[in-house]
Amino acid sequence: MRRKPTLKDLSERLGLARSTVSRALRDDPQIAAATRERVRALAAELGYRPNAAARALTRRRAQVVGLMLPRSSALVFANPYFSELLLGVSSRAEQAGFPLLLSTAPDPDFTGWLREGRVDGLLVLGSSITDADVPGLNRLLEAGYPVVAIHAAPRALQVVSVGSNERAGVWQALAHLQQLGHRRVALLSGPRGSRYAERRIRAFRSGLETYGLEADASLLVPTDDSREGGAAACRRLIERGVPFSALIADNDLVALGALDVLREAGRCVPGEVSVIGFDDTPLAAVASPALTSVRQPTRRLGEIAFDALLALMAGESVASVRLATQLVVRESTGPYVPSGGAP
Amino acid sequence: MRRKPTLKDLSERLGLARSTVSRALRDDPQIAAATRERVRALAAELGYRPNAAARALTRRRAQVVGLMLPRSSALVFANPYFSELLLGVSSRAEQAGFPLLLSTAPDPDFTGWLREGRVDGLLVLGSSITDADVPGLNRLLEAGYPVVAIHAAPRALQVVSVGSNERAGVWQALAHLQQLGHRRVALLSGPRGSRYAERRIRAFRSGLETYGLEADASLLVPTDDSREGGAAACRRLIERGVPFSALIADNDLVALGALDVLREAGRCVPGEVSVIGFDDTPLAAVASPALTSVRQPTRRLGEIAFDALLALMAGESVASVRLATQLVVRESTGPYVPSGGAP
DNA sequence: TTGTAGGCGTTATCAC
């Protein structure tokens, strides 16, 4: 592979100093128009491009931002949710001239890229941060490295985060079901023990109380956030003979799994059971019956997260953001009809 | 932000030469075990990490590979197809220790990253390469830069490509329809003029002949590869009164659009019209009726593309690959039933 | 086994 041309090559062929050439290429106002043109012409001819590493070394910034989407967390790309997020982030990053360095490692090294100077700022999925990661990340944050968490991160982490108001989302779902007359609502939650799941479970419990719905521990089933997981959870509910006339799933995939099982079991949706998904991914609209789902403004979230990071990198101070969710009502929810199972 | 520790810092605090420290950290066999431990201990204590830019500068490699998924081409992330691809690529990249630099710019600069030394190799979506890009890319390839195209690239480009056998895919779809007794099959193709679409149109035409199906120019409608585009195309077909009993869509989204319109129009699928999608994305299984679709081994494609790139970077010679497609039969195709429209 | 002395390609700081 032929050597790439460098500033030195240009300067020698032009009989100019390297510094002059460098300035000419970045149109420094103090350079004579004539020489600037000479330099640019040759640069174009040789196909010169400044070396990124050398530039990063002297400027002390890589002009890259990192995005960590650990595969472990919620199947990443298999979940359309992440596509949306990536779309939001990447569109802004592109505009700002910061390519994205992407990691999907199951067990991510949150601090490495930043400390190596590989990236100037970092976007992380808050839900993928474990308690074990907190001390390292906190040290980094205290040292002033720009980091933004997407979705809520552990409380102990002093990080700027950008997310949606999940509590309100859960309540919107419950309010809708209550208005339809439902009283026994199941929750197919996320993996037991994940902060993320716990948060929604808390929201669910308090919502039950607020809306005067029945609280019953057997209505709460954990899943692994996949379609199969949703199916398994729903099956468990049915096999145990737990009466319920509506269910809220942790995401649209889980809801689809539940739909599969309800169909198998001959329970009509929404005739006998109402189903609500979460995230309002493209799958929701395609499903049959089309899913009522709690929309998170995912793409917007990605955009806002990137903008926040950029501001942090510019030394501005930035506050965390919580966007509103919205219940998108489709065909999978309907009025409560007293019948066989539910009392 | 506190200065990051460097080799110099370590060496001074240890009373060693920078080179010794450097070697110790990369466990050079020629370093005394004792000093190695001393060095590592301090490095750990200070949280030392070698600076990526400096390392890239001396080693002449960035340890990064680029992936260009131009937004313009087929809606990128909105299409689950790309999620799969990204999943394949990133899983391999992760293993190999090469973070991915991602570009989604609508008008990508294919050669920039490579010439800046920002990446050591490049994965591009073949379908996004325009004829205008060819000369620049060819120069790069001749200079020995490692590039792999995913899916077929322009003929004129001497690039290694990894794709699936789309021709065979189209033929599989046609064979299936022929066996079911269909004679008039429509094609909702990709954007007029895209190489990609032209390729499939050619495959379609030759397939019609091979399987003895009716060739009729009015059965060929271009779309923009979106759900709305599919709907529009199908609507056009119906409004023009073109008789058809089956259709093949350019991708699953387009097929969904067609499904929407057929339902509106009161044409039963698969009773009156059979529909076949392309790509077998997760949407296909969720649709109702579930879509028969031509599966491309998309994730595998991503893996293979990355592996090929790695081999190229290692100086090995690599051949292009064409993987087999597979027709996944679901509910949207059925036997031809003579009736109203189709002769 | 360790140290010395460049060099990687760019930018920034002085001079001229």
Next chain:
DNA sequence: GTGATAACGCCTACAA
């Protein structure tokens, strides 16, 4: 306006 020169942080001969 332009030219030397010294960083930036690491690596690799070559010495010792």
